[in-house]
Amino acid sequence: MTTVTAAPATRRSTRQWTSALSYLLSGYVYMLTLWFWAIALPVVALIMFIVGQNVDQVTTSGVAFTHHGALWFPFSIAIILSVTYLPIHVANGMTRSSFTKAALAVNFIVGLLNAAIATAALLVEREIYDALGWVHGGNDGSGIPVFNGGVLTYALGLAILFLAGQVSGSLIGISYYRLGGWKGTFLLPLGLLPLAAVGLLGLGQGVQWNPWSWTADIAPWGTVAAVLTLIAAGVAFHVLVRDIPIDSKD
């Protein structure tokens, strides 16, 4: 004789998107983000040590070079997330809209996290440069200090730039998954639009490179246009995901 046991609750205690966000952050993004910085920062320190031994005075920030990695590495992860995680997410009973929310939240959190780590590293580096008598200049060769426009402005600018990079990655990934190789490639410029908008419209025309300038020549319209482009990109991502067919074979 078999015993019929009571069925557990039919609903989870958390919403699907928070459950997905928790998984993506803890098992995927945190690890990759921390790995990135665990590799990048010692490499930068080693290179700057070698450079410092061979020149009279260092005039360029080494950490500022990591911005490229902190932009393009999460960009590529965002593409992978759209292409490989989405089908697993939906096939295991979670909605597309929960994926959209979780993916965009991951973009936001990781963008903020990378900007915070990069800024903190720059601040530490500035102290070291000051102690050594070096100039903590931007890597555009202008010789003007990295934080010429203010630390907070710089950090916010980095966060928006990194967020834009990941939103572009998400859009490109979902375009390829939904529309296939040819159409996905054709739409690449549109997928890169959020990054281009922040990079071109939001940048100041001053002498020092800055990820964002609230006093750019076309401010405030450049800022408004860049932010609106980011919002539009989020909406486009939602539209592409909301009824996307998950691959199957028969």
Add this chain to the structure above:
Amino acid sequence: MTGYAVHTEALGLSYGRTPALTAITLDLAPGRIHGLLGRNGAGKTTLMSVLASLRRASEGTVRVDGQDPFENEPVMENVCLIRESGDLLTDEKLTTNLNFLEGARPRFDRAYAESLMEDFRLNPRKKPQALSRGQSSAFGAIVGLASRAPLTMFDEVHLGMDAPSRQRFYDELLREFAEHPRTIVLSSHLISEIEHMLETVTILHEGRLLLSGEADDLHSRGATLTGPTAVVDRHVAGLQVVGTRDLGPTRQATVFGELDESALAAATSEGLQVGAVPLQDLFIHLTDTQTEEVS
């Protein structure tokens, strides 16, 4: 928990201009084991994909537990389709996959999943991409059983398993079904292996519903006569024979169609064994007939 009912009305779905499902009107009662049969490309996977909200129907309506399942959070998380492709985090360990499934499926029983992994000798530290095809199939079966979803569908999930593993899966499925009744849909080409478990049978053919009904009713749509070849041939003369098997002087013939009691009694009196029509023979006959009619 008695499982979810499934209802479709004039359901249609196309891949581009190619129709995959056409006018499927179907009812699957809750708390039963349903067989979904069809040849390759018949539309079985597509139909289950629609029920699991992997795809949206192009036409018609779909109701799971009385609701449209597409992007319906409470329904979707309680509908589990196990596909041969796995749908797992391939570069994560099996134990991490269990963590993920615990977050995705509200009724997922991790302890039960881990005990089944021991039974099937699956190392929780291995990654799905490192498993053999049989082990992958076994893990898929475990996920389906342990998810305890009110609508659980297995799409050829046991195809990669060897015979003892398949038997273990069938036994476990029946035991689990008795303890935790739910609606189960089994799709398989190994019809003879699963037919004893099926309460209803639905056959798709070229994207259309060929038939759907009680398994017992289908079995009574014909009979098998077994005995000496000459005697069997005499009794099946004039009947629609859909399959024969010979073993030395003994022949088993499967006939399709209503057989009257007197004919069966006459066969029995001459020493022939009369049995139910095997589902596989019926399936082959019906799908062959349809193909010929279409051509």
